[in-house]
Amino acid sequence: xxxxxxxxxxxxxxxxxxxxxxxxxxxxxxxxxxxxxxxxxxxxxxxxxxxxxxxxxxxxxxxxxxxxxxxxxxxxxxxxxxxxxxxxxxxxxxxxxxxxxxxxxxxxxxxxxxxxxxxxxxxxxxxxxxxxxxxxxxxxxxxxxxxxxxxxxxxxxxxxxxxxxxxxxxxxxxxxxxxxxxxxxxxxxxxxxxxxxxxxxxxxxxxxxxxxxxxxxxxxxxxxxxxxxxxxxxxxxxxxxxxxxxxxxxxxxxxxx
Amino acid sequence: xxxxxxxxxxxxxxxxxxxxxxxxxxxxxxxxxxxxxxxxxxxxxxxxxxxxxxxxxxxxxxxxxx
Numbered sequence: 001x002x003x004x005x006x007x008x009x010x011x012x013x014x015x016x017x018x019x020x021x022x023x024x025x026x027x028x029x030x031x032x033x034x035x036x037x038x039x040x041x042x043x044x045x046x047x048x049x050x051x052x053x054x055x056x057x058x059x060x061x062x063x064x065x066x067x068x069x070x071x072x073x074x075x076x077x078x079x080x081x082x083x084x085x086x087x088x089x090x091x092x093x094x095x096x097x098x099x100x101x102x103x104x105x106x107x108x109x110x111x112x113x114x115x116x117x118x119x120x121x122x123x124x125x126x127x128x129x130x131x132x133x134x135x136x137x138x139x140x141x142x143x144x145x146x147x148x149x150x151x152x153x154x155x156x157x158x159x160x161x162x163x164x165x166x167x168x169x170x171x172x173x174x175x176x177x178x179x180x181x182x183x184x185x186x187x188x189x190x191x192x193x194x195x196x197x198x199x200x201x202x203x204x205x206x207x208x209x210x211x212x213x214x215x216x217x218x219x220x221x222x223x224x225x226x227x228x229x230x231x232x233x234x235x236x237x238x239x240x241x242x243x244x245x246x247x248x249x250x251x252x253x254x255x256x257x
Numbered sequence: 258x259x260x261x262x263x264x265x266x267x268x269x270x271x272x273x274x275x276x277x278x279x280x281x282x283x284x285x286x287x288x289x290x291x292x293x294x295x296x297x298x299x300x301x302x303x304x305x306x307x308x309x310x311x312x313x314x315x316x317x318x319x320x321x322x323x
Contacts, residue, residue, distance in 0.1 A: 020323030030321065045322025046290075048263040048315065049283055057285040058321050071322050087317055090297045091290040158323065185323075207323035 004231065006203055008180055009096075009128040009149045011067060015040045016197065017227040018069070018182065019220060020207025021058060029216050031061040037220035041067040043098055043205065045074070046084055046091075059093070069130060071098040078117035085122050097122060098152065099131040108158040112139045116146055123147025132184055135169035140177045151177060152205065154185035155196065159208040161188025164195050174200035190219075190226030197230025198238060258310035269308060276303035282316060289318045 006013040019039040024030040034042060042062055062068070070088035075081035078101065085097045099122070101114040115131045116139065123129050128149045133139050135153035143151055153170055156162035163186060164170065173181050180202035187193050193204045206223050213219040258271050262278075269278060275298060279286045291298045292315040298306055308314065 021321035022323045024321060027321075043323055044319045046317050047320045049289060049318045051263055051265065051267075051282050051316075054282070054284050057283075057288045058319055059288050060285075068319075070319070073322050086297060087290045087292070090299065091288065091317075091319065092300070093288075093319065205323075 004235065006180065008130070013040045013067075013203075014038075015224065015227075016203040016231055017193070017224045018042065018184075018203055018205035019210065019223075020205060021062070022207050023211035024216065025211075027056065027058060027061040030058075030211075031063075032217040033210055033220035034062060034066070036217040037210075037224040039066070039220075039224070041069055041096075043069045043071050043207070045071050046087055047074070067096060068093045069096045069098050070094075071100045071132075072118070073100045073102070075099075075101050075118075076103050076111075076114075077101065078114040078121065081114070081118040082121050085118075085127055086125075089127070095126065096128045097130065099129060110134060110154070112136060115139075116142045119143055119148050120146040123149075130182065135166045135173055137169075137172050137176060140173050140179075144177060144179055148179060150180040150182050150202070152182045152184040155183050155192065156186025158185045160186045161209050162186050163188055163192035164199075167195070167199065170196065170201065171199050187223075190222045193223050194226040194230035194233070197227050198233045200234050203227070258308070260308060260310060260312045260314060262314045263316055271310075272307050274304055275306040275308060275314075278308055278314070279303065279316060283318070285318075289316055291316055 018041045020043045072081035072084040081101050089095045099115050099118050101111045110133050112133050119129045119131050130150045132152045140151050156165040182203040183196040183201045184205040187206045188209045196204050210216050210220045
């Protein structure tokens, strides 16, 4: 374990890169991508089993030591999110939950109010709750009060690959909220992930960009490298931007008078 | 007996146990979680839980997701 570990609840992670498991063309590519990225936490969802097709279970493709973060996708209310969380716990795969409560199918924006409600209920039941929300300072403060273990603010719309559109608002959360800030949604390129980490985010989650890339394992590795680079940039103390030029070479001893 | 399974009407043998019902539809029952009439039924109770006509059953498992 390096000495820049990510602490969430009772766990420590060496990797600050989380990968989502949705939309991959096939499960073998998913497994390759997870391994290439060295991710230590992945998201999964819960759905009704397909009664006609006995599909191979996705858990067979996720290495055992990886922390499963079950999302509550499909939930439209706090109540539905709570139900999904309890089902995830009953499935015996841990009690780490990403609360995702979405009511709009156009932008897939999270319902912050219902997310706060679900966080409060589930945290009280002992779940480790990582809520997916808009990067709003008041929402974040309420989530801290409600017992969230981290905050997952969106970078841009889920699946949009538009990058860190909410940059300035994520910066506010990084500066004002004591919990780990895990940027999630819309991260479409390694540079976006690097940017998020340079701002001071604790971690980044990527799903769509990797799943639909031409070469998912290669991109997964690139994202992991970008997260490391961005984190090192942040820790090393990035210099401020300047509006004027300042010479890099000495201003004395010129060869020409 | 007719009951509702994952939103579909389905005909299963009378008195079928939940355990036997689950194994008809999956090769990995250990990763399936079940509800009968809105209540989660723990794995340990599957064998001794018999299904009844008009029960609403949910068989749920993990899938890829972001």
